[in-house]
Amino acid sequence: MLGSAALAFAISVAMIPTLGLDLIPSLAQGRFEMTVKEPPGTALIDTDKLVAELQAKNANDPNIALILLVLGALGIYAEFSSPGLIFPGVAGAILVLLGLSALSMLPINWLGAALLILAFTFFVLEAKFTSHGILAAGGAVAMILGSVMLIDSPVPEMRIHLSTAVSLAIPFAAITVFLLSLVVRARAGKVVTGSEGMIGQLGVAIGDLTPQGRIFVRGEYWNATATAPLKAGERVRVTAIDHLNLTVEPVENQLRG
Numbered sequence: 001m002l003g004s005a006a007l008a009f010a011i012s013v014a015m016i017p018t019l020g021l022d023l024i025p026s027l028a029q030g031r032f033e034m035t036v037k038e039p040p041g042t043a044l045i046d047t048d049k050l051v052a053e054l055q056a057k058n059a060n061d062p063n064i065a066l067i068l069l070v071l072g073a074l075g076i077y078a079e080f081s082s083p084g085l086i087f088p089g090v091a092g093a094i095l096v097l098l099g100l101s102a103l104s105m106l107p108i109n110w111l112g113a114a115l116l117i118l119a120f121t122f123f124v125l126e127a128k129f130t131s132h133g134i135l136a137a138g139g140a141v142a143m144i145l146g147s148v149m150l151i152d153s154p155v156p157e158m159r160i161h162l163s164t165a166v167s168l169a170i171p172f173a174a175i176t177v178f179l180l181s182l183v184v185r186a187r188a189g190k191v192v193t194g195s196e197g198m199i200g201q202l203g204v205a206i207g208d209l210t211p212q213g214r215i216f217v218r219g220e221y222w223n224a225t226a227t228a229p230l231k232a233g234e235r236v237r238v239t240a241i242d243h244l245n246l247t248v249e250p251v252e253n254q255l256r257g
Contacts, residue, residue, distance in 0.1 A: 061102070065098075068096070069096060072096030073120075075092020078092070107151065108150065109151065112149030112152075115149065116142070116143060122139030136174075140170055147169065202217070202235060202238075203222075204235055205230045209225070211227070211228070211230075215248060224236070224245065224246040235250070
């Protein structure tokens with residue numbers, strides 16, 4: 001479980017250079033032009049202030065902010081699903097704060113934010129219920145739409161690109177569902193250690209149980225009390241444990257029941 005969570009987070013971080021190739025058009029080389037028109041007679045200081053404000057807003061690339069937010073969410077989830085890794089939690093918290101800081105400077109469309117929350121909800125439900133991938137696909141679509149609609153700006157360069165949304169949504173959906181399924185399976189798995197793990201185990205009577213005696217179960221010898229007389233060599237099933245004494249019953253009884 002620890003290794004799977006760490007591997008998933010490492011893969012997510014390794015995807016950053018690949019995602020970055022789609023953020024900026026190749027012809028623009030990371031730059032775009034913007035024309036600012038002011039009424040005649042506008043003071044130069046006011047023009048400089050407006051240009052500085054536009055530069056500050058454009059410096060907060062929403063595409064980068066979304067990548068930081070998604071990778072941070074994966075890191076935090078990896079830490080919660082596998083406590084003790086430390087690095088994914090620390091790195092995830094830093095990335096989330098950086099992403100939120102960048103997004104806070106931009107106009108947010110709350111419908112887009114609601115779609116992102118809906119996408120996370122679908123991912124969680126996919127891991128808990130068998131939908132044959134329908135919920136995961138719905139989550140990926142909701143994440144793509146929410147990402148594209150997240151920034152409410154008339155300037156195309158200040159909105160999240162569709163290529164960025166698709167590049168993030170599909171891998172994020174796969175990794176999130178994978179991690180969630182590991183957690184659900186781990187919690188639903190049968191306990192195989194301690195006293196609770198002894199319940200239901202099969203063993204063999206070492207001597208006659210009338211009704212007390214000794215049995216051999218899971219590589220150990222135990223004192224046992226049988227619900228019905230048993231002869232040496234008969235197979236038994238553990239039904240209860242009281243300190244160092246087991247309560248057992250014949251396996252044949254359960255088969256008939």
